[in-house]
Amino acid sequence: DSGVTQTPKHLITATGQRVTLRCSPRSGDLSVYWYQQSLDQGLQFLIQYYNGEERAKGNILERFSAQQFPDLHSELNLSSLELGDSALYFCASSAGLAGKETQYFGPGTRLLVL
Amino acid sequence: ELKVEQNPLFLSMQEGKNYTIYCNYSTTSDRLYWYRQDPGKSLESLFVLLSNGAVKQEGRLMASLDTKARLSTLHITAAVHDLSATYFCAVGPNFNAGNMLTFGGGTRLMVKP
Numbered sequence: 001d002s003g004v005t006q007t008p009k010h011l012i013t014a015t016g017q018r019v020t021l022r023c024s025p026r027s028g029d030l031s032v033y034w035y036q037q038s039l040d041q042g043l044q045f046l047i048q049y050y051n052g053e054e055r056a057k058g059n060i061l062e063r064f065s066a067q068q069f070p071d072l073h074s075e076l077n078l079s080s081l082e083l084g085d086s087a088l089y090f091c092a093s094s095a096g097l098a099g100k101e102t103q104y105f106g107p108g109t110r111l112l113v114l
Numbered sequence: 115e116l117k118v119e120q121n122p123l124f125l126s127m128q129e130g131k132n133y134t135i136y137c138n139y140s141t142t143s144d145r146l147y148w149y150r151q152d153p154g155k156s157l158e159s160l161f162v163l164l165s166n167g168a169v170k171q172e173g174r175l176m177a178s179l180d181t182k183a184r185l186s187t188l189h190i191t192a193a194v195h196d197l198s199a200t201y202f203c204a205v206g207p208n209f210n211a212g213n214m215l216t217f218g219g220g221t222r223l224m225v226k227p
Contacts, residue, residue, distance in 0.1 A: 002156065033214065043202065043217035056214045090156065094213065100145045100164050100206065103215065105157040 003027065004093050004106035012112045018079040021109045023091030025072055031055070031094045032074040033103060034066055038087035049074055050096075081113045116141050118205050120218035128226055130192050135221045137186040137203035145206035146186045147215065148177050150199045157202065160188075193225045 003026035013019055025032050034046040045058035049068035060066075063081075068074045078085060088110050092103040117140040127133050137146070145164055149157040161170045163179035163186060170177050174197065176189045186203055200222045204215040 002158075031213065035215075042219050043204075045214040045216065048214055058214055092157075100162065100213075102147070102159045102162050103213070104159065105149075107156045 002104040002106060004091060004104050006089075006091050006106040006109050008109060009107065010110050010112075012114065013081060014114055015081055015083060017081050017113075018077065019081065019111065021076040021078070021089055021091075021111075023074045023076070023093075023106060025074070025091075025093030026104055029093035029095050029104075030072065031096060032068055032072070033092040033094075034060075034074070034076050035090045035092065035105075036087045037090060037108075041087075043090075046076070078111070083113050086111055086113045116143070116205060116207065116216045118203060118216050118218040120201075120203055120221050122221060123219060124222045124224075126224045126226065127190075127193050129194055132192065133190050135188040135190075135201055135203075135223075137188070137218055139184050139186075139205045139216075142181070142184075143205045143207065144181060146179050147204045147206070148186075148188055149202045149204060151202065151220070152199050160201075190223070193223075195225050195227055198223055198225045 005024045007022045030051045033048045037043045046060040048056040066076045088108045090108045091106045094101045094103045119138045148160040161177040166181040168179045174191045179186045200220045202220045204217045
């Protein structure tokens with residue numbers, strides 16, 4: 001158990017809908033990262049937050065947005081869902097900002113868009 | 115754009131044998147990570163390599179980093195069935211603008227008894 005929690009574990013929804021994925025980082029970690037894992041794209045970085053502020057952006061679609069709250073938990077919002085958004089979404093956390101420490105991954109949320 | 119390539123993508127080996135997984139990356143970086151993923155599970159951190167020539171070992175796994183060659187290796191010694199999993203290398207950016215990881219495509223390892 002990495003100490004990173006994610007809810008829900010599974011999510012089934014329809015095209016065009018909007019969902020919210022939630023992540024709580026390890027105690028004391030200030031950085032939260034979101035990654036998407038799919039068969040065709042592999043593991044891709046989406047976005048990083050540090051202490052409430054966006055710090056780095058990867059291949060995140062405009063339909064997707066994220067935020068980190070004062071209690072450091074983070075939410076990833078996916079809207080106007082398409083079939084191709086079906087994937088495993090991981091949250092990871094680390095202690096610092098741009099340090100070289102390990103990123104610890106949560107159990108993931110498996111999203112299926114029908 | 116940073117690209118990370120792993121090979122082989124799939125590896126089937128007998129218990130007791132040795133093998134090496136290779137991870138090449140395209141631009142300068144001073145941080146490389148190895149993760150393990152079991153089917154349907156999360157990623158488990160194995161090693162963090164932060165300097166040229168770094169070598170780390172845990173049990174039957176040993177990882178090394180050559181930043182000049184932009185190459186990391188994960189060596190498996192005397193493989194056992196429990197090592198069956200997918201192994202990913204990931205590279206961090208070599209500048210202070212976040213710590214996003216770029217992952218390789220993964221190496222699926224199957225160890226047969």
